[in-house]
Amino acid sequence: MDRIFLVGIGMLCLIAETAYAGGDPTKGAIVFRKCMSCHSIDEGKNRTGPSLFGVVGRPVAGIAEFRYSNAMRTFASDGKVWDEATLAIYLPAPRDVVPGTAMAFAGLRKPEDVANIIAYLKDPASAQ
Template sequence: MYQGTLAAGLILALTAGMALAEGDAAKGEKVFRKCKACHMVGEGAENRVGPVLTGVVGREIASAEGFDYSDALKELAAADGTWTPEELGHFLENPKSFASGTKMSFPGLRKEEERADVIAYLASFSGGELIIGRS
């Protein structure tokens, strides 16, 4: 059991590392401005129209405490389980196509570079030292 957990953690860390190598967190902070109306990230962040995104990279899908997820994301959680950088990339490209029935109205980030940048930015918040998205 422990070895499997360790192996999964290493795979996740390597995958996140690859995404970070492809993305620029500083540029991702700018891209995240498109997300701030609905999401917060960082220490003290709270659910809004969308869930808190602190720790989302590597987190179980549909698992932010206190957020009422759509059935579409609950089904993804049951099937896929985790927001890997790849899963997040596909979701952010076209949320409605990736999770038909999602409540997320955002049309998506069409540019692969923007998706990689915002994922790198989100990955930089393991516990969050900065609150982003608070009005």
């Protein structure tokens, strides 16, 4: 079972390597609408989920005042950072990457949506 999981994660890593290349932040702002019921892009404005302001480059479970699930804190325990590669693996299948996460969202199925939302999260002001 563990071997199958690791092979699956490895395959996601290969896909993720190209998934975030060349994203369009304007299209990412449109994709972000799927996230807005639980997340904000405003600094310090947490909702059901944490604010995603500055998430690219931020440590996983890195907002001190947000109450993360045990699963997310465990996922973060080895110092993971929400870099582009990690987001590209996580966004298509959050519950597979972090089993037991409180996040109910099933994930983004289209690689272009993943690339676009990462581009948007990197620089929301660039979405015109």
